[in-house]
Amino acid sequence: MLSGRLAPTVLGINRHTLPDGRTRWGNTGGFHGYHTWSYHSADARQQLTVSVTTGYRGPPDTAELLAEALTEPDQ
Structure with a gap:
């Protein structure tokens, strides 16, 4: 599983921290x-x-989906 952290929902909006900290x-x-x-x-x-x-x-795991789609590839 890819790392990432999904914070609790606040007013229907989730905060997700990508593995690179963004x-x-x-x-x-x-x-x-x-x-x-x-x-x-x-x-x-x-x-x-x-x-x-x-x-x-x-459905796929939210953290995995976002990490794959939004994390910059290694150079």
Whole structure:
């Protein structure tokens, strides 16, 4: 599992700290076979919204999804 920390929800917004220490803000949700994540940097320069269909295995872990999508690759 990739490292990352998801803070408690405050007013429906989650704070997530990426493995490299940067913070992203957003929310997750789902409805009958779909799961959606939408996370953004505080200045909105970096934004990620993903919606997937889920099967019997359920949605991927939020920390893993964000770490994969928003962490800079090693040089």
